[in-house]
Amino acid sequence: MATVSFTLNGKPTQLSGDENRMLLWVLRDDLGLTGTKFGCGVAICGACVVHVDGQPMRACVTPLAAVAGKQVTTIEAVHESRVGAAVQAAWVENDVPQCGYCQSGQVMSAAALLATNPKPSDAEIDEAMRMNLCRCGTYNQIRAAIKDAAEALAVRSTEARS
DSSP states (O other), X not given: OEEEEEEETTEEEEEEEOTTSBHHHIIIIITOXXXXXXXXXXXXXXTTEEEETTEEEEGXXXXXXXXXXXXXXXXXXXXXXXXXXXXXXXXXXTTOOSSOTTHHHHHHHHHHHHHHOSSOOHHHHHHHHTTOOOTTOOHHHHHHHHHHHHHHHHHHHHHHHO
């Protein structure tokens, strides 16, 4: 038994338990944050992507101990950043989800991409999103939404400087 402290969606969080338990199950079962999905359990589908210190991580293979002292953001709070809000708005505008199961991981990966690369090329989008699988095949809509979010963020940045 260990106590692990971290910041979750902007709030200090402290949990006691098995520090080797995967973050996915801590989020879903212990904390009730069910937006992060279980897909494969081996880090290949991307349904479980969360941000740890701003970087996309697969919660299904990340032990709780790995987030000690770090900032964890889930889909439930990604809209609190301007990038996350822009990505979610673009997802709606482009009618990206079909079944929707993979979408929280897709949004989290897209937000991480745009936070570090505000104007990605198609190849950069494909590379950043390659480990996020969509059984419905909405990859064209995903790429369009990422481009629209990037454009919206660029417009807002220009307006803010004016």
